[in-house]
Amino acid sequence: KQEVTQIPAALSVPEGENLVLNCSFTDSAIYNLQWFRQDPGKGLTSLLLIQSSQREQTSGRLNASLDKSSGRSTLYIAASQPGDSATYLCAVRGGNNRKLIWGLGTSLAVNP
Amino acid sequence: GAGVSQSPRYKVAKRGQDVALRCDPISGHVSLFWYQQALGQGPEFLTYFQNEAQLDKSGLPSDRFFAERPEGSVSTLKIQRTQQEDSAVYLCASSNGGSADTQYFGPGTRLTVL
Numbered sequence: 001k002q003e004v005t006q007i008p009a010a011l012s013v014p015e016g017e018n019l020v021l022n023c024s025f026t027d028s029a030i031y032n033l034q035w036f037r038q039d040p041g042k043g044l045t046s047l048l049l050i051q052s053s054q055r056e057q058t059s060g061r062l063n064a065s066l067d068k069s070s071g072r073s074t075l076y077i078a079a080s081q082p083g084d085s086a087t088y089l090c091a092v093r094g095g096n097n098r099k100l101i102w103g104l105g106t107s108l109a110v111n112p
Numbered sequence: 113g114a115g116v117s118q119s120p121r122y123k124v125a126k127r128g129q130d131v132a133l134r135c136d137p138i139s140g141h142v143s144l145f146w147y148q149q150a151l152g153q154g155p156e157f158l159t160y161f162q163n164e165a166q167l168d169k170s171g172l173p174s175d176r177f178f179a180e181r182p183e184g185s186v187s188t189l190k191i192q193r194t195q196q197e198d199s200a201v202y203l204c205a206s207s208n209g210g211s212a213d214t215q216y217f218g219p220g221t222r223l224t225v226l
Binding site: 004032034041043046089091097098100101102103 | 143215219
């Protein structure tokens, strides 16, 4: 059974810092991995999707990497801003079904 | 175009009541997913549809939970005889099923069962 773990559970940093969020999964037979952002009272926003054949994806200040063999993904946020404050969730889609298996998220606070 | 919409945004029910939650997917998206997110937890898969066919309902927690998508667009998640442990945010997502298969989420319905 696929399990997804995110570390750390919470993170507080001063504005401008570069930071790394970690996601690990137990079954390497994945179809893709997605990073989402969740703001309080709002839905989930997809940030980056990495296919199983890819190593990384970039969007603006965000970079996500995938090491399928070791069951790990990292989300790198460069030059963090207060507007980046949110919960970041990692979700894995298995190879033989469409459902996403989720981590518990990392709650990020970027302080001005 | 418009994103995924869900209604109501908030629902308070007394224990034992039946509730119905609605999801309007992005137009043209053939796949529709329901997730349940308890406070402080990540979402948990409930069920998904390909057009009107319910292909996976393995995540539905009990037979009190029922979902339908009769015309392959709007979907309704129904919970019968609600219990306090049903209190959660219910998220709906849709996908066009392309190779990336990105799921686009609605704002969710927050259900509180008293």
